[in-house]
Amino acid sequence: MSHTFNPLTVRHDFPIFRNHPDLIYFDNAATSQRPERVLREISDFDQKQSASVHRGLYELSSHATRRYEAVRDKVAALIGAENGSTIAFTKGTTESINIVANSFRKRLKPGDNIVISGMEHHANLIPWQMICKEMGASLRVIPVTKEGELSLDRLQTLMDHKTRLLAVTHVSNVLGTINPVDEIILEAHLKQVPILVDAAQSAGHLAIHVKKLGADFLAFSAHKMFGPFGTGVLYANPVWAPSLHPLNFGGGIIQHVDFDQTEFLEYPRNLEAGTANVSGVLGLGAAVDYIRTLDAESVIHHEHFLATVFKEKALQEGFIRVMGNPRRHAGIVAFNVNGVHPHDVASYLASRSIAVRAGHHCAEPLLQYMNEAASVRVSFSVYNTADELDRTIEALKEVKKFWA
Ligand SMILES: Cc1ncc(COP(=O)(O)O)c(C=O)c1O
Incomplete structure (x- = not known):
């Protein structure tokens, strides 16, 4: 029986978050976490x-x-x-x-x-x-x-x-x-x-x-x-x-x-x-x-929502450039902080327990199309929340303040 879900409830299914209560896991495109059931x-x-x-x-x-x-x-x-x-x-x-x-x-x-x-x-x-x-x-x-x-x-x-x-x-x-x-x-x-x-x-x-x-x-x-x-x-x-x-x-x-x-x-x-x-x-x-x-419609809706909100908030800050703007997108966003190397961005976020990916994401030719050597990538799943987005945007503001 599938149902719409609350990410905070879903989160309880994943032991990793009990073991790392502060973890903001935004590297789901690399690998997702595993629920207790699995x-x-x-x-x-x-x-x-x-x-x-x-x-x-x-x-x-x-x-x-x-x-x-x-x-x-x-x-x-x-x-x-x-x-x-x-x-x-x-x-x-x-x-x-x-x-x-x-x-x-x-x-x-x-x-x-x-x-x-x-x-x-x-x-x-x-x-x-x-x-x-x-x-x-x-x-x-x-x-x-x-x-x-x-x-x-x-x-x-x-x-x-x-x-x-x-x-x-x-x-x-x-x-x-x-x-x-x-x-x-x-x-x-x-x-x-x-x-x-x-x-x-x-x-x-x-x-x-x-x-x-x-x-x-x-x-x-x-x-x-x-x-x-x-x-x-x-x-x-x-x-x-x-x-x-x-x-x-x-x-x-x-x-x-x-x-x-x-x-x-x-x-x-x-x-x-x-x-x-x-x-x-x-x-x-x-x-x-x-x-x-999980209800498939709700899953994509949730991940799409997180990506849309992240993009909007990141662009509002004025120092973040988001790669691409496809009409139909899933819960994945690649971006750069102006003047800061993506590895430095990812390392700083890691120091705030935010796990993201930085690099060419095994798609080097695509980055050439987009005129970027590398980028930071956030990718969302069912257990991610809007609050985690806000904390990430705050951390990105700190990145800008300390680095650029
Ligand atoms: C679009 C796409 N294709 C293929 C792969 C390769 O998957 P795996 O490393 O699990 O074989 C990945 C992994 O990130 C991917 O994102």
């Missing part, structure tokens, strides 16, 4: 039910297997996928994207191209750059406007009959821009181009419905949506799933092996070589359960 799931498994999956004939193992496999269905339901067999477990968004890029490498011929956007995280840029270089293909980039939006009028000319895939982020991890992936997917499909959506910053924040969207691949990480580190998801549409090949070879992914050849299991099991990350996957399942207790 921590308990992992610890219960380790203490009471720990066993490897898929291979054991004893009860602990078959129980673990059933629970591990059930998480595929939970994740599928969260993102509106066809069913659990469209969901592969990975180490995170980075690995999910690398699996797709590795599989598409074999489909590339010299002269082909891959289209990405100018606001991609390095995880959704470098894998494509590497395979393009290796195969003599080119990487084409949808430009970004000064407002921090994609120049979609360029999309039609960027895609042609040699475009093999389009990879785009749902939400920018720097500017918070919510890209119109539905429109982008429609355009890509008109040209028969498959599309990968990087949902690292949208899963758990925005309602996603892959089937309605028509995404061919979708990637995200558990640790950014209240789940554990080292666990991620790759969704593949049933039409494209058979085109994905293992990135890692080894045990757990085979039908039959002899010294001459190997017959692999089908997707998604063929992508999960080695002993499975069972506690991570169960933790992901608990994170999905947790997300479902």
Whole structure:
């Protein structure tokens, strides 16, 4: 049963805030905190039910297997996928994207191209750059406007009959821009181009419905949506799933092996070589359960509200420049304090127990578009409050007073 929420109540679900009562945690785009429910799931498994999956004939193992496999269905339901067999477990968004890029490498011929956007995280840029270089293909980039939006009028000319895939982020991890992936997917499909959506910053924040969207691949990480580190998801549409090949070879992914050849299991099991990350996957399942207790509309509304208020208050101060001004944005804002290096800003905020990120946020080309070498980033979640914003703005005024 989902409900609207009060961030102060939600905060009680997260033990980190009991252990650090003064902490203002504004680094949610890097990783979110984990609620008790997720921590308990992992610890219960380790203490009471720990066993490897898929291979054991004893009860602990078959129980673990059933629970591990059930998480595929939970994740599928969260993102509106066809069913659990469209969901592969990975180490995170980075690995999910690398699996797709590795599989598409074999489909590339010299002269082909891959289209990405100018606001991609390095995880959704470098894998494509590497395979393009290796195969003599080119990487084409949808430009970004000064407002921090994609120049979609360029999309039609960027895609042609040699475009093999389009990879785009749902939400920018720097500017918070919510890209119109539905429109982008429609355009890509008109040209028969498959599309990968990087949902690292949208899963758990925005309602996603892959089937309605028509995404061919979708990637995200558990640790950014209240789940554990080292666990991620790759969704593949049933039409494209058979085109994905293992990135890692080894045990757990085979039908039959002899010294001459190997017959692999089908997707998604063929992508999960080695002993499975069972506690991570169960933790992901608990994170999905947790997300479902929150009303998706209220989550994005709350995070959007915090970002809007932060921008307004920061701009009122006159010494802060905010990067971009996208019409649709999530709870992420990048900014700079005039005359102060972003690392100094972040260090000062840290001395006031305010955790933010400073640097290029693994999106160096985007910062070039925006004419900034680096920036400070605040990113919000369900447990953040308007009072925390005010305390941060006060700390930024002190930064300006002492530094500039
Ligand atoms: C938009 C985006 N894509 C991909 C990633 C990579 O995620 P991970 O490091 O969990 O693989 C991140 C991480 O910050 C991100 O923000």
